[in-house]
Amino acid sequence: MANYTLQINENTYEVNVEKGTSLLWVIREHLGFTGTKYGCGIAQCGACTIHVDNEPLRACVLQVENFSSGQKIKTIEGLSENGDHPLQKAWIEAQAPQCGYCQSGQIMQAAALLEENPNPSRAEIKAKMNGILCRCGTYLRIIKAIEIAASNQSTTKD
Numbered sequence: 001m002a003n004y005t006l007q008i009n010e011n012t013y014e015v016n017v018e019k020g021t022s023l024l025w026v027i028r029e030h031l032g033f034t035g036t037k038y039g040c041g042i043a044q045c046g047a048c049t050i051h052v053d054n055e056p057l058r059a060c061v062l063q064v065e066n067f068s069s070g071q072k073i074k075t076i077e078g079l080s081e082n083g084d085h086p087l088q089k090a091w092i093e094a095q096a097p098q099c100g101y102c103q104s105g106q107i108m109q110a111a112a113l114l115e116e117n118p119n120p121s122r123a124e125i126k127a128k129m130n131g132i133l134c135r136c137g138t139y140l141r142i143i144k145a146i147e148i149a150a151s152n153q154s155t156t157k158d
Contacts (some may be wrong), residue, residue, distance in 0.1 A: 004068040008033070009078030017064055024048045024059035027075060035076035035104045039133070046132030049105035050075050056112040076104035079111060086149040087111055094145035098136035106132050110146045119150055 006013045008031065015030045027033045027050070036059055039047030043058035050059045051074040052067065067073060079085045087107050090096075097103045106129070113120055113128040120128070125146050134142065 002065070004064050006031075006064070006067055006073060007070060008073045009075060010072075015064070019063075019065050021064045022060055023050075023062040023064050023067060023073075026064045027059060027073075033075045033077050037101055037104060039102070039105070044131075044133075045102070046105040046109060047102050049108040049132065051108060051112060054112065054115060056109050074108075076108055079107065085111070086152050087114070087145065090145040090148035090152065093148055094141050096138055096141040096145040098134075098138050102132065102134045106134065106142055110142075110149070113146070114150060114153065118153055120146070122147070 001016050002019055003014060003016050004026075006015065006026070008027065013031055015026055017026055017030060024036060024038060027036050028038070036050055037047040038060060039045035041060050043061040046058065048059040049056050051057070052062075052071050054072075080088060087110050091103065091107060096106070109129055109132045113125065117124060122143065125143050129142065129146070
């Protein structure tokens, strides 16, 4: 067992876990941020997408010891305090989720896209969201939600 200090959702956490423990399990099981989901365990589905220094990464294949040097980790819980991030509102407006399992990963990937490109084209949305799997097949509603969020962001900045 080893102690690790992690910066998650703008707070500092100390955890004592085995070296090699998946960052996903630390986030979910040790710290209680259960919005980040386990999907495949091999970084192929995207359900476990988090941000590390604003880059979307798959937490299931990241080891905790690689994140104890001050990188800023953000989970879906850190996206907004009240669930009022433009993407979260747009997800409801577009009725994007069906079962909901992949949605936190979808939203985290979309948030990275809009941070990088506040006004993406449909083709850019599809390219950036490729690789975040949805078993229910709500891809068209997910794209619509991202378009709504992008539109709402651009109107609030004017």
